[in-house]
Amino acid sequence: MTGNHVLTTPEQIRERSRAIRSVHSDFVADSGSTRSGTKSTTQPRRLSFSSKLDDEEILQRAQSAANSEKFSRLWNGDISGYDSHSEADIALCCLLAFWAGGDSSQVDRLFRQSGLVREKWDEVHYADGATYGEMTVERACTRVTDGYSS
Template sequence: MTGDRLPTLPESVCERAAALASVYQTVVARSTQPEQPAVTPSTDRQLAFESRLDDQQVLESAQSASNGEKFTSLWNGTISPYDSHSEADVALCCLLAFWTGGESTQIDRLFRQSGLIRPKWDEVHYADGATYGERTIERACSHVTKTYTGES
């Protein structure tokens, strides 16, 4: 932005957040998302996968795995070596997604028991009403391509 105004435009700047949101929903949001049934990613994830382990088994398996130290550190609330708390949140959710088969309800339930939980988890951070926690889980599940199957 240069700050220079075109002569044909008004001199004042007006708040138009509602109009902009409407244009975005009508033009951008619809054109960038393929037509799909009314199933949210988290619901879709819940329908597509079923956890093979209960919560206690997930924790025991994750802690005794080859990367168990990493899991335990995150589980206990240690955010280093991550650059931010949010990156640590995603890392823990990715590990939980592996062990739960991507079952978002179980991931959420377990994350709430971890040392990383904070009030931000339940805060709405998105225009569609999604919370930070919901989107963190969705992001983690989209990054996890293999999940625990119970087979060696």
């Protein structure tokens, strides 16, 4: 963006959210998309190996697993070893997704109890109205190809 006006375009900025949503809906969005307005309505993603563990059991098992030191550091909000806070967020979400069997609602609920949670989690960061937290959880649940099974 240069900030220079293009001669054949309007000189004023005008609100056109409705038109943009219409174009997006008609030409960009997946036909199966269920998002509406500015807030995501995506159904919680569940992988085929869904966990039967409740939140407390997940925390207990994660804190006594072989990678418990990594989990505990992230759980307590320590991002050392990561280039950014966002990388630490996705790392913890991936660990939680493993234990939760890809249940995005459970991953989100647990992450909100961790030392990594911050205001950014609930801020809309995407054109479709998805929040940073929603997309982080979705990415984690998509990346995890295996889940805990007892």
